[in-house]
Amino acid sequence: MKKNIKVFALIGVLFLAQSCGTKTDKSSEETKVEVTPTETVNLSSIEQRRAFIKKDSAMIAEKRMKAWNEMYAKTPTYTNPTGTVIYRKAEVNPVFVGGDRAMRKFLRDNIVYPEQAEKDELEGAVFVDFVVGVDGTVSNIEVTDATSADVDQAFRTEAVRVVGSMPKWTPGRQNDKPVNVKYSIPITFQII
Template sequence: MDIKKSPKANLEKSKMMFIQLGLVIVLGFMFIAFEWSQSDVSDVDQFQIQEEVLEEEAIPVTRQEQVQPPPPPPPPKISEVLNIVENDVELEEELIIEDTEIDEDTEVDFVNIDTEDEEIDENVVFQIVEKMPSFPGGEAAMMKFLSDNIKYPTIAQENGIQGRVYVNFVVSKTGEISNIKVVRGVDPALDQEAIRVVKSMPKWEPGEQRGKPVNVSFMLPINFVLN
């Protein structure tokens, strides 16, 4: 008896299709498996790398140890030593206290102490003394003497030179004038005339210190003015 197959039930026609479908399914599973393993490995590697980076970047926290100051030294022990002295020692000298009360009728003797004045060196030249030296007749007489005796130098008049000459000199204890010098001059001609007229002055009244005549340094300005 011959077996008759229906052409619809013949599977030989779709054999290749099933084989291709199976290959596609197998390849799909293999692809998914490979993709799954690579993603897992990449995630694991990335996680490990991040952990290593975090471990490298972690900075250890250090704290400075506080140094405790040394304890203060113990206070020194004070040993009290008591010297016991017997009360049998006799004092050779006794302190005598006298009554110093003073009544209205008590007489008090005052002792006069003579103070000798210090000797003044005769060669010392004073700058300032109790009584300064003065021209006989006063300042007005001195100004009249200068105006009457000064001769204006011709050279200075021709050149129109004028000004004030400061002359320093010493008035001795006898009233004589010495050590004449120009401290601040204007012109050699005027300076020489100022020295000449000071030399021609009469004796001054000497200065006094503690009631005694002394040598005194004196400064005199002489003004030369052209009329």
Template sequence: MNTQSNRPGDRAPGTGPSAPSTRPHALVPHKNPRVDIKRSYRLTFEIGMVLALLTMIGLIRAPLKDTSEFEVVLAEQEIVEIEEIQQTRQEIKPPPPPRPRVLQVVSDDVILDDIELDLDAGFDMNEAPEYLPPPPPAPPSDEPVEEEEEAEIFVAVEEMPELIGGLASVQECIRYPEIARKAGVEGRVIVQFVVNQDGRVTDPIVLKGIGAGADEEAVRCVLQARFKPGKQRGKPVRVKFSIPITFKLRDAGTQ
């Protein structure tokens, strides 16, 4: 029996240098730079884009010639003449100035003493009051009457009017009104009037009254009074005057 030993350097059967190799050789790519597909594609794309842009620009700039024929008919315009109307301005007249108001000054400075009437309350109620008739009018004069303009009314003059007969003449004229007596009405009535150049009383006005017929009685007696006319620079003038008249009832037991 032969035994073979594995020595170093011994080759395995079939592994000698003369044994042919069965591994296929690796393939090495070889490219021709002149026929590079990617490079030629990019160049062709750029050239195409340039040509497309040039064609588009040429179409836009090229003048378009329209071969169709048409006729434009313009309708005749109607001319309307507008007449200018001149505007008229209406003049507004200013309103007339208001008349000056004449203020009548009421002076309380010229007032006679109060006339206090102490009448007996026990007077017979059935007795009718006696009223004095008004004085008769003055007889007509043969002298021509001169039309005089309304004289100025003074409030204060150099010589004030004087009551002829004094306050007693007015007191004797007063009759206590029956209504005021029954109702027990008392108080002061102030009468304002004008003393004319002849001493007569005109335009009486009740400045303060108490009613119940006392105001009318005071006016009646004032109209019957006569005055010495007031004077200004020695000439008779119209003067405004006031008299307060007090109506007062007296008890039967009072003296």
């Protein structure tokens, strides 16, 4: 079975938002996902699961962008626990060297599909937040949202590992000086 990891770079910088709490009921052979307290979606086929992941990713991205815009409107920066000022958006945002296409290629070439997740035919998407520093290094990496509460932990671990292995970016700039900028990308794990 050929493995493929789909990577989608969101336009702009996304702010850490509260996760959409979806739950899975594994009491039957078919996977059922609770979308709202009263609605359950039957995800017995690969196509249904993928459609759900795509729809849920879009919904999470929309919620995150809305929350980010609200936070940015209040203040364009925040200070992390070590006292470092981090921009939610800079005049010039950081760029992966070579652009989005090069970043997607890097992730495609370097992500290793988790073995057990592949055996279990698990798929899902995670949102990885990180800071691009003044020197272009990636730090403060964390998975903040996923397409469902039961997204395999191996997906989260692998996404953090590969983002942490990224080469230096072109840093963001504010008033023509390099600055620390928060950035986020969704990574979709899909078996083909």
